[in-house]
Amino acid sequence: MSTIALWAPAALALVLVITPGPWRLSRNVITIAHEAGHALTALLTGRRLTGIKLHSDTSGVTVSRGRPAGPGMVATAFTGYVTPSLLGLGAAALATADQIRPLLLGTVVLLGLMLIMIRNVFGVLSVVVTGGIVFAVFWFGGRDVRVAFALFIAWFLLLGGVRPIGELQRKRARGRARDSDADQLGRLTGVPGLVWVAVFAAVALGCLFLGGRLLLPDLMLPG
Template sequence: MDLSTLGDVWHDVVGTQPHPPWWLVTLTGVAALGAVSVRSVWHVLRNVVTIAHEGGHAVAALVTGRQLHSIRLHSDTSGVTVSSGKPYGPGMILTAFAGYVTPPLLGLGAAGLLAVGHITALLWGGILLLAAILILIRNMYGVLSVVTTGAVFFVVSWFGSSTVQAAFAYAFTWFLLLAGARPVLELQSKRARGRAPDSDADQLARLTGMPGLMWVFGFGIVAVVALVAGGVWLLPSSLPQLPNW
């Protein structure tokens, strides 16, 4: 993106960009599916999901009046968000629930932006969200993960051509939508083997008295609904039109 002033940046952020061709939207979706499916690629890109997950906990804590202290991201793609306040009640329940549903909901929001042509707004919105999370990070690996992700967004938004920006924005959105379900499946797999006694679902079970499996199911429902709705928003305007015989 060849911009020389902040005014130019702002103009692109508030303006709209043309929808990319259907083949690019489809190709980025296939690439995102591959990224979620291939274990070695997923292990690296899962860090992005963890950033969104912990960011969801953080936002929920702030919205419900809890005192937010820190976020830590670890090399095994786990993370911890520390907040203080009542250890029970709606605020704590919402904070615990927010983690797994945030990545697919972010993907749904991103799909909504792309559906109305706000490609640049999506990229710069991602940079701002990452900058806000960076302020709360309290370990070196976490700083490295967030800064690296933010740097990729910045390079694409500042130096990338319109096609590169569109490809990145759609690939990122597809990834968030598709990646929403896999951590939920991984969570239940660990729970079934007794390896996640303090997971978000089990914390919610202790807070509400409802079974942890029910909360896992709830996470999955949100992920599936977001994927279906987001896919509908991304694809219709991009699919090739059948000839009128």
């Protein structure tokens, strides 16, 4: 691949994240990752997952049943905001290890499993469209297309994982996010919500730094 082709996924991801109109649409992908993090953690901690809803305003909700407090509930509330960044770091590791097909196929499988738990029409549409795009690239794309798309996935999750945390704190400052994940964690642990926002930001920025370290050497390779 040419140097331009390697830089293009990063540039496209950055444009989608910093431009208001495209971000409003593409942010649905970050919401899918966010709610998937809640759902997977709920299952891993022994909670009973009852459903996931994704809304057209890019918000979402994951409902699980179990103890209303304790480590399982804390872990479930915590993972939403950090999951996109952690997935981005994982995607960066797979892409730079030349595991492109496993990355794309694994993404399709995970979206398919998530689809089982979606409980509203917009959520189904969001997951089906996202999964359909990834599958089309996996099945029909040539190697260069698959590589570029895998790099885009990694960059978009890494960059897109940071912006919602800033948006969260702005809403909290205006008193518009009293039931946010950070505030739920505050009530569950006694640690102020602002501290949890800072932890979310530290994880997201750390993943962006580490993922960038993995991806940037590839971008600097000659064509």
